[in-house]
Amino acid sequence: MIIIISQAEGEHSTVFVMDWLHYRQASYRRINGSDAIQHFSYHISNTGESELHASGEYLQDITDTPNVIWYRRWMGRNVALRDSMRLGGDDNFINVFNFIRHERSTLRQHFISQVKPIHRLGNPDKDALNKLDVLTAAGKAGLTVPRSIVTADREVLQNFCNTTGPVIVKSLKDPAMLSYQGDNFVSYTAVLNNEDIASLPSNFFPSLVQERVEKAFEIRIFYLDGQCYAMAIFSQSNTQTQVDFRKYDKKHPNRNVPYTLPPEIISSLHTLMQSLDLNCGSIDMIKSPEGKYYFLEINPVGQFGMVSFPCNYFLEEKIADWLIEKDHP
Structure with missing residues (x-):
């Protein structure tokens, strides 16, 4: 059963x-x-x-x-x-x-x-991962991660920005989804500029800030028991989706195509997923214009239809077959 x-x-x-x-x-x-x-x-x-x-x-x-x-x-x-x-x-x-x-x-x-x-x-014990733990584990698995800082101190933040250059800010956990007076609001990854930092109080709520990695394109990967099914997202061709592709432009959607990851990246992702005791999940990465791969995060229960349908991976069939195989070893 x-x-x-x-x-x-x-x-x-x-x-x-x-x-x-x-x-x-x-x-x-x-x-x-x-x-x-x-x-x-x-x-x-x-x-x-x-x-x-x-x-x-x-x-x-x-x-x-x-x-x-x-x-x-x-x-x-x-x-x-x-x-x-x-x-x-x-x-x-x-x-x-x-x-x-x-x-x-x-x-x-x-x-x-x-x-x-x-x-x-x-x-079920890993359906809400700690982003900071995952970034640390990814580095140990051989993946490159953006330089990051979590701080509540404006001076520390400013020093970090002076060292890294342009930065972005994102949630430590899942994005917030709020409703207020009939309108819905979602938190996205956003650019943090010098004017934003200057407007902050000397101490604020602890925030995750990372160097802003230049993108050739973004990569969404569905991992299924050792296999990686990757899709390139050309988010940089649209100003609305350049920082966070989840700011979907439904009138002018991003171009999404199947993508083949280098063997060494697949091997590192496999090592990472094993270290986290996960055999499936959605993984976000970036490929820079120089050809360097950056790991961003994992959603253990992320939607896989957005990769399956544009790329004709038929992940729904593959998952069903995996379940049937385990049901009848």
């Missing part, structure tokens, strides 16, 4: 993989994060033994030992966001949101600890 742990909202890539599983007549079951909360109970005895029970027969397979689990995604943060808005009201919104988020996180961790598959795709 193949078990897919996903989320209900906006997870189209999960559906495409399931289409291939259905076509291959595979035995599989999808469980969304909300299902695990609503239809499972957790029993702990006087002696501390914990058991996982499914309240519906259609979820019963998870309580046995599945051959393979694909840890796609647990649950969208919008679920906790809506719950907190409904329960907390405007005055207590932040407190209620954080409370619900931590409650769900605790339940998720226990759920995962009770399920012991023989094989897994994805690592």
